[in-house]
């Protein structure tokens with residue numbers, strides 16, 4: 001297969017076997033618009049998977065689900081500076097556009113949008129989207145401004161790509177809740193909030209949630225990192241089995257630290273939709289959400305209670 005890289009034009013090209021190749025647009029918004037119009041021609045539907053690249057099976061699962069939902073699939077790769085804090089890993093974040101494009105082409109993705117920072121935030125850019133309330137807890141508390149950056153870039157990406165469906169991983173549960181809230185509050189129609197689809201977390205064989213940031217782990221840390229999900233499953237079993245939430249979370253803290261993590265940002269039981277903190281489990285749709293640091297990585301995970 002051969003990639004069709006078209007920074008300045010939106011015309012699809014043919015792969016060497018005659019199949020439509022991935023069209024990659026690195027820059028021009030006008031070219032993106034033309035490519036999107038071409039895909040939508042004749043009433044065809046479009047599903048969109050926004051990413052920051054360094055693609056793994058979690059991302060590719062979103063792509064495969066997207067293909068089931070719509071005629072065409074667009075993926076974006078953009079490491080969004082506005083969602084990184086001043087001391088976070090913006091510079092270290094893995095970037096490997098060519099390898100990512102090859103993976104997407106092999107999955108039959110139609111269009112890859114990989115804008116530069118200047119295209120996304122040109123000189124004079126001044127607008128911020130803030131989803132208040134949902135962004136004050138969990139990762140929002142630990143990473144001030146992070147979800148403003150996410151909401152802002154996702155809103156821009158939605159306007160650029162104008163998809164019928166957008167797919168996000170449940171691994172980033174709070175992000176998904178915030179994006180749905182934004183889509184509802186702003187009356188977005190492309191996509192409509194009901195077409196923002198959450199895809200269950202894809203895990204390694206030992207339970208670790210796949211994440212681009214797992215690459216920061218040494219071999220020893222990678223083994224230890226499995227302790228996070230193990231401790232979560234134990235805590236869930238103990239809450240569902242009747243233990244108090246406080247005692248289950250205290251044991252989870254101990255277990256996660258004992259497995260090699262150096263600190264825990266949060267470990268909470270929360271209402272799955274409102275993210276309200278739950279001090280007792282009353283049978284509602286609840287999630288256990290955890291963020292913890294190991295080596296130079298900050299890993300997150302969440303699971304349903306039932």
Ligand SMILES: Nc1ncnc2c1ncn2[C@@H]1O[C@H](COP(=O)(O)OP(=O)(O)OP(=O)(O)O)[C@@H](O)[C@H]1O
Pocket residue numbers: 050051052053058059061062167168169170171172199200201202203209210211212213214
């Ligand atoms: N293990 C996974 N299972 C399902 N979806 C995932 C998984 N990992 C990431 N995603 C989803 O892929 C999309 C793009 O995520 P992103 O590019 O930030 O990757 P990531 O692996 O989450 O990276 P990070 O290390 O920044 O958390 C998001 O919707 C995210 O929730």
Ligand SMILES: CC(C)(CO)[C@@H](O)C(=O)[O-]
Pocket residue numbers: 050051052078080083150153154172175
């Ligand atoms: C949704 C997203 C692509 C916005 O930059 C990012 O937060 C991510 O990859 O989860």
Ligand code: BAL
Pocket residue numbers: 083084172
């Ligand atoms: N997948 C979450 C993006 C971030 O941590 O910035």
